[in-house]
Amino acid sequence: MLKISNLHVHFDLDGTIVKALCGVTLGVNLKETLVVAGESGSGKTVTALAVTRLLPAAARVTSGEIYFNGKNLLLLEEDALRKVRGKEIAYIFQEPGSFLNPVYMVGDQIMESFLLHQGLPRVEAFAETLRLLELVKIKDSRRVFFNYPHQLSGGMNQRVGIAMSLACRPKLLIADEPTTALDVTTETQILDLLCELKSSFGFSLLFITHNLSIARRIADRICVMYKGQVVEEADAERIFCSPQHFHTKELIHAYQTIGTQ
Amino acid sequence: MIVRAVHISKYFSIEGGVFKRETGLVRALEDVSFSVEEFSTLGIVGESGSGKTTLAKILVQLMAPTKGVVEFDGSKISNFRKDMQIVFQNPYASLDPKMRIKDTLYEPLLIHRLAMPKQLRDKARELLDAVGINEDALGRFPAEFSGGQRQRICIARALATQPKCIILDEPISSLDLTIQLKLLDLLLRLKERFKLTYLFISHNLNVIKYMADSVLVLQGGRIVEQGDMRAIFAHPSHPYTESLLRSARR
Amino acid sequence: MLTYIARRLAGSIPIILGITMISFAIIHLVPGKPTSAESALNPKVSLQVRERIEKLYGLDKPIHVQYLEWTRRLLKLDFGRSFSDGRPVIEKITERLPVTVGINVLSMFFIFIVAIPLGVKSARSSGSWFDTSATFFVFLFFAAPTFWVALLLMQLFCITLGWLPISGITSLDFEYFTFSQKVIDIVRHLALPVFVSCITGLAAVSRYMRTSMREALQQPYIYTARAKGLPERTVLYKHAFRNAILPIITILGLSIPGLIGGSVIFESIFALPGIGRLFYEAVMMRDYPLIMAEVVLGALLTMAGNLIADIGYAYVDPRIRYAKKVS
């Protein structure tokens, strides 16, 4: 499904070159949940954004390939890449409140993908959006459609984010710490919702987090990143019972002593 | 007993309507009383909105309580500004961006006249050494350090006035787990070395278990349970404490 | 939203009071000033003028009574009679108001039409030749004093090239023109003044638009828009633009005092019959009732402008319009 090999990304912060990724290699198989665990600065978010070249202006991919169903995304020119974004690869981001445009109604922002990718007439797109909102367990979908992001709670906004990403039935969903900004109870609901949708939609999930307890709950395979490199990659169970790399050991020890749920 | 809170309550007024009349009252703290033994660590645990930070600010006299009073044992704490210090949660906001690290450390030393101008640099170097930051940090600005390093510098600043008691208001919860653990070990070492009393505030019960000798559980501004850490962790009496323990252990 | 408007309206009452007080204080500088008739620097303040001021403002009564009386007359828009020709001041002002308002509205219109696309384009292609040259020109426009540019342009277009009339709003034989000739004539007369008046505004709005646009483009929701596979044009003009345009509305309110103030200069250069030039003449002739009337009206106009801009902003920005939390 997705194969990243030897990816190097450098940031040019007005003169100083920062090496964000130094040779990242990882793969996501069909219908699998791969969790990329790592602390801040390990490069996990940069990897996620690099997949569909959503990196900020200052970033430059210096070497490496990203194959998605056989196509090297780094070499795709803009229009073809845009067809992949949103249609085959979708994203959910961390801050639910700030990743939705504050001046448009929530429903409009979801409908946008229908109108763009599937060219549905507005009436059909409207009905489709309502169905999607119900799918992500938003009860009063008709009212929520006409609300603005600032009127909804964090959890509700994240559900809208998930609905938006699933609009065109993507094959791969990349979630970058979607529940870190939420309180514990909402976090559990969102994680359960994601797993449920994964089985019904059948997409594969690339889940970025720094919280090992989430990794343990939902991951088929885990890969640990440290200082811009993948230092360990294995099945969820093997990572926890026999970690190899010193950083993975450190992570697990810290998680067991003071990690929360 | 080194410091004691007697029936502390704190209410905030809510302004509403067109002319900003006081239309409501938020009861942040309601009749909180407890005392802190010297050389011990009292853990205060509670979820967000339970009034932990308000209590911290009242104890260190940054905020006046609506009711009740904070008492100090005169023999141990003569000048609370010097003997009582606080470390905040957000390392990125608790250091003055325009000040070099050396000036941030010199300030408490000069205010309390703990070092002659000539000795300032050595004293600052000692403080940084105690928290594991090397000397060349003195000339640099906070922007050049990571969250963990900045929090160590804040701890150094708190140690500058040779305090007796330090209030730690969620000092590590915005950092990565591995760095959190390293900082907790640092705090334990410093406590032994400088004979300190800690008031450790956190929402994470496992951290409290790692650090505290006695525990105080806050819910909605009220104390629901108080006592020795092991006893409470073994068999909590209040249902709220039980639910906290269950979610921490899963 | 309604509480927002109510609070804004309530807030403006003390401001109106403040305006009347300060204007009243300025008036009191006049007669109280020991400008005896012979004072060299101010020859025009003759004894006879002093009596008229005293009579007009009833200065014999205690100060607060004068203030109340003056405000009462203010509410009736009765600013007393102009010294120069005895006509009621309010009449003279309303006569000339359309010219100034017309020019200002026209120049504001041009500012928005040119500056906003300019700001957006240079924000989008930041670092390109277009962006650097646009910023350079914005700097030049920003620094050029309007009256100097006016003089230079007058020299170039009116005298050496002779394309445009040098002053006035209509040429002498205006009545005999056909309608289309009349329009062309007015346009030729107003071309230079409008251009001059919108120079600084153009620079300010385009620079502000560029910063606001660049800020909007760095917001997280732009990532979401791109992640949805939207073409760059939609990302830019639908998502980023709608957020970037909001602060520009407040600029509208804030630029009114500048525009009214500026009208004094270019109206006197181009001899246009607006309230700006009226104010200039009143100042030269120490026509105090007229001066005070314009100061008060100018202030009230600005305050009204700010109010409209604020309410407009609240209307357009859903975060203020629908403040209540739904779920």
Place this chain on the structure above:
Amino acid sequence: MNKLLLVGIAIIGFLSAAAILAPFISPYEPSLIDSASLLMPPSYAHPLGTDGLGRDLLSRIIYGARISLGIGIIAVGISLCIGVIAGSVAGYFGGLADSIIMRSADIMLCFPTFFLILATVAVLEPSIINIMVIIGLTSWMGIARLIRSEILSLREREFIQAAKAIGASHYGIICRHLLPNALGPVFVNATLGIAGAILLESALSFLGLGVQPPVPSWGNILIESKATLGVAWWITLFPGLAIFVTILGFNFIAEGLRKHWGYNA
């Protein structure tokens, strides 16, 4: 130090040097009337030509620099003092002081500044001191608002609470912590203020209400040139150019400072 800042400082440095050394470097007495060379175009004897009364334009412009720069800097000095004090009191102590200061600032901001200045100048005699004071008194509001919002945002920041916790006094906090953080954007605003004040002064003299002749100021040189518009282009061009270059210099400094300190004030 970015190049914008350097260019700005170079321009202003050159102009202030010219203003200070005016008596030594200007070729002629600014008000020396030489009836033999009326309205002479730029020549070797008079590098920038002469005006209607045969006075040398270059020396008048050099002396004019004294007036314009002097008024600009002192006027902004006045508005800076009032603004900083009013802003920090309103920001730091809040409550009644805050609302009084801010309401009066709102009121003053409502007046079209140019109207206010013209009205007060009409009432008082237009001497240089009056102009400086009036421009200063009518432009403090921007700086006061800027300082107030900076202090309000800083006051809640934890490093201010930490300073209080280690026992710093009110005075210590304002001087060591609040002002250094708040003054950055204020300097940027102040340099723009100087440019604004110079523009205002020259506009005033242009309308005959600023510095009265025979004292030369860029504004009143320009107004005289209006009479000889078609004939003597240099009398219009050069004083205006001087104003333009000065304001450009100050804008470069402001933009350079903003980049240097990374504000978007």
